[in-house]
Amino acid sequence: MTISPDGIILLQWHDLALNATILWTWIVMAVLVVGSWLVTRHFTTDVTISRGQQLLEVLVTSMRDQIHDVSRQRAGPYLPFVGTLFVFIAVSNVLAIVPGYYPPTASLSTTAALALCVFIAVPLFGISHQGLRSYFTQYLRPTWFMLPFNIFGELSRTLALAVRLYGNMMSGTVIAGILLSIAPLFFPIVMQTLGLLIGLIQAYIFAILAMVYIASATRAQNTDVTSSSNELNVEDNHG
C-alpha cells in the first residue's frame, strides 16, 4: 500500500520522473483554467444567465462574504489568493470520486507547497498593508522576550497547515483501502461519501485559516480605527 501518490511513477526520462501527483495537479489546473475560460467567455448582464455563470457568481460572492466576515476588511486584495487556494483544494478533493484518480492533496509535497505559499503571503500582505517596520515590530509584542515564540509559532502553524490537509486526505484513501479488504461491497461507498464531505470541509478550513493568518498580520495596526467603522457598517446593513 502506498501512503502517497508521489511513489507512483508513470514516466521516467533520465532524472525526470512524472509521478501521479504532478500529473493530477496539472489536470486539476487544466480543468479549472479551461472551465472558467469557457464560462467567462459568455458573461452577460441579462436577466437570464447561463448555469456556469451562475455557479461562478455564487462561488465568488460567497467567498467574498466569508473573507469579509473573517477579516472585517474589504475582500478585494485577498480574494484572488485565498479563493484560488479554496477552489484548487476543493476541486482536487472532490474529483476523488473519479476512478483511477489520486488526489494531489493526499501528497505531502502538494500540501507543503500550498502551506509555503501561505507562509510567504502572510508577511507580504502584512508589509504591504502596514509597512516594513511596523510589521516586524509586531514580532516584539508583547515584549522582546516573546520573539522566539512568535517566530516558532509562525513556523509550526505552517507545518500544521500542511500536515492537517495531508493527514485528512491520506486517511480517507488509506481507510478506504483497509476497509476494501474487510467489507468490499458496500462500506467503501459510505466512506467515500464521508471523504467528499471531509474534502470540502478541509478546503474550507485551509482557506479560512490562511485568511485568519493574513488578517492577523494586517489588522494589528488599524484595530482602533477600522473596527469601530466596521461596526457602524454592520449596523447599517442590519438596519
Next chain:
Amino acid sequence: MDNVGLIGMASILAAALCIGIGAIGPAIGEGRAVAQALSSIAQQPDETATITRTLFVGLAMVESTAIYCFVVTMILIFANPFWNYVVAQSAGQ
C-alpha cells in the same frame, strides 16, 4: 529475538499506542467544543453562521493533534526507516 522481529514488534506496538492514546484527547476536546457550540446555538439562533464557522475552524485546530498521531502511525507501519534499514542489512548478509 533477532533485530527484525524486535523492530517489527516495537513498530506495531508503538503505532497502536500512538493512535490509541492520541485519539483520546482530541475526542474529548471535540466533544466539549460541539456540546458548547450546540448550547450556544440554542441560546442565540441568530448567531448560527458565526458560531458554526468558528466551530469548524476550532475543530480543525483540535483535530490536528489526532492527525499528527495518525500520520506518525502510518509512517511507523508503512514507511518505517528503521525497518527498511534492518531489512536492507539482513538482505545484504
